[in-house]
Structure formats: C-alpha cells, structure tokens
Amino acid sequence: MSHNTAHHYITKIEGHGRLKYDTKEGLVKIEIDEGERLFERLVIGKSYKDLPFITARICGVCPTAHTFASIDAIENAFEVLPNDSIKNLRKALVAAQIVQSHILHLYFLALPDFLGVKSGIELHEKDPRIFEIASSLKGTADKIIEVLGGRAIHPITPTVGGFTKTPKREEVEKLIVRVRGAFRLAQETIDLFSGFRYPYLNRKTTYLALAENGFIDILGDTIVSSNGLEKDISNYQYIISEKIRTGSTAKFAEHNKKGFMVGAIARVNMMELTDFHPKTQAAINEFKIKIPITNSFKNNLAQALEVLNYLEEVEMFLVAYLESRSERLNVGYQVGPAVGVGAIEAPRGTLYHMYKFDKNGLVTDCDIVTPTVQNLTNLEDDANEYLRQNKSVTIPRRERELEMLVRAYDPCITCSVH
Amino acid sequence: MKEIKVAIFDLTDCEGCELQFLALREELAAKGKDFQLANWRLLSNGASTGPFDITFIEGSPITDDDVVAVKKARAASKTIVALGSCATFGGLQAALPESRRALNIQKVYGEKYKATSRSPKNISYYIDVDINLPGCPIDKNELERLLAAVTSGKKYKEIKYPVCLECKARNNTCLFLEDGFCLGPITKGGCGAICPTNGLRCYGCFGPVEGANIEAMENVAGKYTDKKYLKDNLELYFKNAEEYKDYITKRK
Numbered sequence: 001m002s003h004n005t006a007h008h009y010i011t012k013i014e015g016h017g018r019l020k021y022d023t024k025e026g027l028v029k030i031e032i033d034e035g036e037r038l039f040e041r042l043v044i045g046k047s048y049k050d051l052p053f054i055t056a057r058i059c060g061v062c063p064t065a066h067t068f069a070s071i072d073a074i075e076n077a078f079e080v081l082p083n084d085s086i087k088n089l090r091k092a093l094v095a096a097q098i099v100q101s102h103i104l105h106l107y108f109l110a111l112p113d114f115l116g117v118k119s120g121i122e123l124h125e126k127d128p129r130i131f132e133i134a135s136s137l138k139g140t141a142d143k144i145i146e147v148l149g150g151r152a153i154h155p156i157t158p159t160v161g162g163f164t165k166t167p168k169r170e171e172v173e174k175l176i177v178r179v180r181g182a183f184r185l186a187q188e189t190i191d192l193f194s195g196f197r198y199p200y201l202n203r204k205t206t207y208l209a210l211a212e213n214g215f216i217d218i219l220g221d222t223i224v225s226s227n228g229l230e231k232d233i234s235n236y237q238y239i240i241s242e243k244i245r246t247g248s249t250a251k252f253a254e255h256n257k258k259g260f261m262v263g264a265i266a267r268v269n270m271m272e273l274t275d276f277h278p279k280t281q282a283a284i285n286e287f288k289i290k291i292p293i294t295n296s297f298k299n300n301l302a303q304a305l306e307v308l309n310y311l312e313e314v315e316m317f318l319v320a321y322l323e324s325r326s327e328r329l330n331v332g333y334q335v336g337p338a339v340g341v342g343a344i345e346a347p348r349g350t351l352y353h354m355y356k357f358d359k360n361g362l363v364t365d366c367d368i369v370t371p372t373v374q375n376l377t378n379l380e381d382d383a384n385e386y387l388r389q390n391k392s393v394t395i396p397r398r399e400r401e402l403e404m405l406v407r408a409y410d411p412c413i414t415c416s417v418h
Numbered sequence: 419m420k421e422i423k424v425a426i427f428d429l430t431d432c433e434g435c436e437l438q439f440l441a442l443r444e445e446l447a448a449k450g451k452d453f454q455l456a457n458w459r460l461l462s463n464g465a466s467t468g469p470f471d472i473t474f475i476e477g478s479p480i481t482d483d484d485v486v487a488v489k490k491a492r493a494a495s496k497t498i499v500a501l502g503s504c505a506t507f508g509g510l511q512a513a514l515p516e517s518r519r520a521l522n523i524q525k526v527y528g529e530k531y532k533a534t535s536r537s538p539k540n541i542s543y544y545i546d547v548d549i550n551l552p553g554c555p556i557d558k559n560e561l562e563r564l565l566a567a568v569t570s571g572k573k574y575k576e577i578k579y580p581v582c583l584e585c586k587a588r589n590n591t592c593l594f595l596e597d598g599f600c601l602g603p604i605t606k607g608g609c610g611a612i613c614p615t616n617g618l619r620c621y622g623c624f625g626p627v628e629g630a631n632i633e634a635m636e637n638v639a640g641k642y643t644d645k646k647y648l649k650d651n652l653e654l655y656f657k658n659a660e661e662y663k664d665y666i667t668k669r670k
Contacts, residue, residue, distance in 0.1 A: 063434065414433055
C-alpha cells in the first residue's frame, strides 16, 4: 500500500465504505459507495400496513429499530394510542435490538483490532473463553427478539396498533431468567473493554438523543442535545439537515451547520450516574469509567456499558409486561390524510422515519434519516482532529488507528444508503 | 466439513442473510460441526481470493464493483449459491421500475447528483448460478439442509411445495380466509411458514413456487382485496421471477 496515494477500502464495517487519507494535505475524507436502493421511493404509493415490513429490510443488523421507527411514525400520523402492555413489549424489543447489534459489533467486528486476531471468525480457536461470552450474549439477544418478535432478524409480530401475536407467560418468565443469567457476561464485557488501551483523541462535540420527561428514553418523544436543545421529534427536519456530496451515496448530516454525535457515547454522556440501571452504575464505579467520554475510540466502551444497561432494561420491561399483561394485543385507529414523524433510539443513535399519507393511508412522501448519516460529519472531524493530536505517531500506525476510529463508530453503511 | 472451502460475498443489500448464516455457524460450532470460511468481508481482513468449493453471494449487483465481484467469484468457485432473495430475484429494491430509476435518484439526491449505480438485478443476470436459496431473510434450517447436502457431495433438492403446506402442518388458522389475502398458496416453502405462524400473512419473500397459479390468486384475492394493493404486493418479491414474468407476458 502506498502512503502517498490514499485510496483504500475499510473492511469489517457493515456495508461498503472507504476512507480517503491524503498524507500531503493531511486530510481525511469518508466516501460511501454502497449502491442506491431508494427505499424512500420504494414506499411511495404503498399502504401504511406494509411499511414496517418493507423498511425493516433497509438493514439486517438493526431491522427491529426500523420496524419500530416506522410503526411510531404511522401511529403518530393516525393518533394511535397503544396500551401499557404493548408499550412494555416494544421497549423490551428496542432495548434488545441495541444489545444484539452492540454484541455483534464489539465481539465480531471491533475485538480483533484489540486482540490482534485476524478476524472475528477465528475467535473460537484463538480465544475460546471470549468466544463463549460472545456467543452466549449474542444468543441471548437473538432469543429475546425471537420470542417477542417472532424471528431474530426481520421481526414479524410488531404491527401498527400493537402485535400480531404475543408470547405466553411461561415463555416470558423463561426469558427473564436467561436475561438475568447474562448480566454476569455483560459485566465481563465491560471489564474487557475498559481494560484496553485506546488511541489518543480528545474532542468535545454536540450530542443528540431522545428523551421523555427529562430522561434519555429509547422510545422518547423529544430530541435533546448537550447544548440544552429540547424539541418535539416532529421538528427533526429543522434540527438536522442532510447535505449531498459528490462521490458519496450516503448524505452527511449537520446540526447548526456543524457535525454532531448520536449513539452510545451521546446517550451515555447525557445520562447522570443515577439514570443508569443499578448493575451498570456499579460497573461504572468498579471499573472507574469516566463520563463524559470525549474520545470517540471509546465508543466501544460506551457500547459495552449499554449492553449491561439495556439488558437490565429488557428485564425491567419484561417484568412490567407480565404485571400489565392485557388480553388486548391491538388498539383501534382510523386512517386518513396525515403526516407522521417517528423516532427511536437505534443501536447507533436516533433513527427518524417520516411519512405523508393520503386519505386511504397510501404514502405520498417519505424521509428516513439514519444514525450513521448523522455521525458521518463528526467522524470526519474526529479523524482530522486525531491527525492534529497525533503528529508524532508513525504513518502505518496512524492509518491503522484511523481504521480503528471508523470501526469504533460502528457505521452502518447499509442503513446510511437506504 | 473442515476440508470444504466456503466463501461469502455480499453485494448491495441489508446483510440480514449473512447474519442468519453467522447465527447458524455459531450453533454448528457449538456442536463441534465447523467449516472453513476462506473469505467473508464483513468479518475479516485480508481474505483469500480462492479457489473456493462453495461460494455464497448475498445481495443484488448494483455498482460496477458488484458486477466485477460476481464475475470473479464465478471464476474462482465450483458451486455458486445465490443467498437470499436479493441475490435470487434482485430483492425488494428491484421492485422499483428501471425506467424511472434516474427520476427516483433525482428525487432523493437532487438534480446535480451523479448516480453511480445501475438497476438492481438477480445475480443470474450476470453469471451462472448453481443453487438459489431465496428468503428475506433466508431460513436457517433450510441453509443447514443445503450445507449438509453440498458438504457430503449430495444434490440439494429445491423445495417444490408452497408455504401453505408448512402452514397447515403447523395447524395455523388460514390468514387468506381471515385477511382476504395471503401469498402463501403461490409462494415457495422452506420458511416453516414462520410469518403466518406469528400472525402475519405471507409476503411471498421466497418467490413463486414451481407451477404457481398466479392467475387464480389474482382472481380469488381480487374479490376481497384492492387490485392495486394486490399488484404492489405481488411485485414486491415476484417482479423479476421467471414465473411472474411469464404470467405477465401471457396475459398480454
């Protein structure tokens, strides 16, 4: 590889992305060249009923996130009010989606960088104990989504107004036992990722996430920022603007004309210690994890914290579901001309779906803003700041660490070109 | 299974089928039944360029790089498997009309934007495919059945019965009767009727079953369901399938 020309592909990220690093100018540019799939056009003229099914297919890594962002937008358009039983199941599923995706990223995509293993698929030969933790945690996350959603990838049961089918009490009870059994492995994950030496980077940015009643909430109705912004999700287009760039099939988002960050670091940085669930609080203290995190390489550490925190959240909502369990799987609603914005916290950050409907509930307009698109500008800014702060680092190491930085962001290229 | 060299390539898609593959591989590894993965971009740096005994290709070729990749994969592989419905039929993204692609790209990216890709196609449009394993996503049991066959040198037998057969075997209430429409009767089985079992009608993601009577489906479902809605749903996965294209040509 020549260090003067600067084209090389990055592997181990979901989809096709490229980091262009010009050593002469010392500038890094991200280019995304996944082919355009045009989901926003594909849904035009389609019935609202089919939107959760279709838009889930934007991403096989976070389909549950797209399913619920879609349902949220439709329900906000038609003013559907789900009961507590439905809400509890949904929150458990969205939390499980974060755990599922984080585990995949941490153990199969990011860990090889730290362990010096060639790839995630070699892990079970090189380090069987870690493979066992990875496999068991992934199995648990898959199982939660399978039991509640009908299938681990592309869930089946979530629908507008509720669920097509809900699990039996015994199934949920068994699931709670399995989730509790996974807490220890999630603690080991935090132990593992708090012990690594991360490359140096120190840069503050603006963080955005969803909240409800002042607390970070994965199904919240308010966009909050670290600069004190607090707006209903229906205003998202005024808060986030997408820029189109030649040479990139993914758009680049800005907030107040600058890059900003969503996802694990953003959520963790905007939470007080007491906002975390008890076991996660204890782990933050035990492993002396400093929050706020201003080094984006440590997004992996923030994800490890979230694995435990959202497993605790799954437990909480499953217990609440059993207490609130209602025979009604669905609530009624009326279809008519309307606009709806939906937003949820996907593993990589806030995900927005917006639809306009005609009187028959057919889509006339659609806009989808994914977390990766929101993070791309910030990722580029971080990469350039990394170069400024690490001038004495050798060029091969700089290139390797820049790749690690991209990987730390866990970009979902598939989602970003939807 | 260790001696068999397996490769996985992904083109433009959601990567859900790869993740089904990963989940199955973990289950098999736990049982001590592993196989050598020579190339898997999602999970590996510096992968092998072949030759491979069996190559799974996921996604539909959209970019020039995608087209080069499938041709290289063909040259380096004994057996090519189209993994999932994007590879087999072009996937959901192929449901958009090719003639309106330029316009649709303009609507999303603006007038100045230069598109880098072409209309999504099934991989058999570019290369010979030995086995099609459809599904959105693929079914893990069906993938295991395929792996068991090819790794023991046997012929993988494609399923020739519709989803309804599996649905009946699971004692489900018929959603065609309940919702007035379900694609189960004309859709290839192999999914274990997982959607109807979970209360969702069949969307036809495995594509048409051999001998699918699409005309009868349109006649019967058309009595209860809006014609445009029915067509939209048929074309979501069937649009590029031979059976559907033949049906449309004959109807004209």
